[in-house]
Amino acid sequence: MWRLGERIERVAATNSAVLIRGESGVGKELVSRAIHLSSARRTGPFVCLNGAALTETLVESQLFGHEKGAFSGAADRRIGKFEAADKGTLLLDEIGEMSPATQAKFLRILEGHPFERVGGSQPVRVDVRVLAATNRDLEEAVRNGQFRGDLYHRLRVLEIRVPPLRERIEDVPELATYFLEKLRRSIGRTIAGFAPAAIEKLRRHSWEGNVRELRNVIERAVVFAQSEMIDAEDITFGGTLLESERPESAPSAAGQVLTLKEIERNHILSALQANGWNKSRAATCLAIQRSTLDRKIQSYRLTRSQGMAAPQSPFEL
DSSP, X not given: OHHHHHHHHHHXXXXXXXXXXXXXXXXXXXXXXXXXXXXXXXXXXXXXXEGGGOOTTTHHHHHHEEOTTSXXXXXXXXXXXXXXXXXXEEEEETGGGOOHHHHHHHHHHHTTOOBOOBTOOSOBOOOOEEEEEESSOHHHHHHTTSSOHHHHHHHOSEEEEOOOGGGOGGGHHHHHHHHHHXXXXXXXXXOOEEOHHHHHHHHHBOOTTHHHHHHHHHHHHHHHOSSSEEOGGGOOOTTOOBGGGOOSSOBOTTSOBOOHXXXXXXXXXXXXXXXXXXXXXXXXXXXXXXXHHHHHHHHHTOOGGGSOOOOOOTTXX
């Protein structure tokens, strides 16, 4: 992590595009904010744009803004994300989820061309430093024709990889203490700290959901702890197993070893059923983003009919 901090300082001193890579939940947005706050643009805006949330029909309005009356429902003039980030930094999050049409529009403006708001005729130029973040293998996406090679090279001038939490287990106790300090103030619990057995349990976990999962685990522990110290029994992992508890292989009903995709599919389906197909809650339990869960549901063609869903909680809003 010290090396990561050094790389952040180095790339912050430039205006070059940076591709930030890492698994879901490792803190790619925090790294991008650190780059912005360490740069000469720190007094300018920091704007985050989720590539998975861009819709084909409104992408130009979302990116470039629109004039009043440009289309039905455009009651007022609105600036887009690029204009909002002028003199600052724009983070393109989940860049690998953008459609080919959206990628083409991004490429044009990243090459320095002016743009016009939808319904307008006045060219607009902006001064924006672009950061991009992804958990996908963009090289494979380029080879498969799912991601434009010219856009890939435009975004990957500099690159930062954020390591997963399982590669820096020594950070777990410090991060857990940091989250505990924040949560006990907001929740109002007088938790003194962690028992040694709790720390050992945290160290032994595999952390598929990375730092986001760790925060969720600590929040549950703070809420449900029965004493002033968080003990091992207060640490729950939402149905996942400790690394030391994992079987060497997961046999199927036919006695054959399941593939990783089959294991992931079954785990996602179980989480959806356990949460009554409430996708937001299931994504939280799985320690992934809702957009990632939607993509995996579509990829695995999961439906409610593939198993009896758990009854919805009467307390669920």
